[in-house]
Amino acid sequence: MKKSFQIICCAVVFVLGSLSLVYAHCEIPCGIYDDPARIELMREHITTIERSMDQIHVISKHMKDAGVEHHNQMVRWVINKEDHAGKLQHIVSRYFMTQRISAGDEKYAEKISVLHQILVEAMKCKQTVDTGHVEKLRDLVDRFETLYLK
Template structure:
C-alpha cells in the first residue's frame, strides 16, 4: 500500500517550469552599492557619536545596537550588489575598458568585510569612495 502511494506521488509530482529572469534582463545598477556604503558610513558616524550614560541607559544602548545591526546588514548588501554586477553584468570584453576590474572588486569586498569587523570612519569613507569608483568603472564599461 505504501509503495502504491509512493509511486502515485512520484507519478503526479509537479515539474518545475521556468519563467526565468536571471537571464539577460540587463538591469544592473551600482547605485544600490553606493547607497549601502553611504548607509554604513552614516551608521559608523552614529555609533561613534551616540552617548551612552551607563548600563541603565537602555534607550542609548538600543540605539547603538540597532545602528550596528544596520551597519552589518548594509556592508553585506554592498558585497552582494557588487558581486552580482561583477559576475553577471561584466563580460570579458569589458575588461579592455576596465582592466583593473578584478583587483578593484576584490579590494572593495575586503573593505566591506573590514567595515563589518570594525567601527572605523576612515574605512567607511574608503568604502564609499571604492563603491563610487566601482560605479565609474560600470559607466566606463558602457561607454
C-alpha cells in the same frame, strides 16, 4: 500522479522560499540588467553604513550612564551596519563579478581588482566603526563606475 503532485509542491515551496534570498538581482539569467541602478544602490548602502557608524559613535558616548534602551539601539545600529555591508558585498560578488564582468572585458583585471577592494572595505566596515573605510568605499565605487560605464 500523487508522486508528481508532491514533486510539484516541493518545487513550488523551494522556489518561493528561495525568492527571499535574492537581493541585488537574479541569476536565472533573466536578461534584465540596470547597471547604473546597481551602482546607485551601492552608494545608498554606503551612506547607510556611514549613518550607522555615526549613530554608534553618538550612542557610545552615553553608554556609561545608559539604560537598556541605549544598549538596544546600539545593537540595532550594529546590525544595520552589518546588513548593509553584506548587501553591498552581495551586489559586487553576485551581480557584477559573476554576471556582468567577463574575462574578455576591456580592463578586466582592473575592474576585478577594484571590485575586490570594495569587498575588502565592506568587510572592514563590518569589523570597525572607522568612517575612513566609508570614504574609501565611495572612492572605489566612483572608480569602478568610471571603469565600467564610461
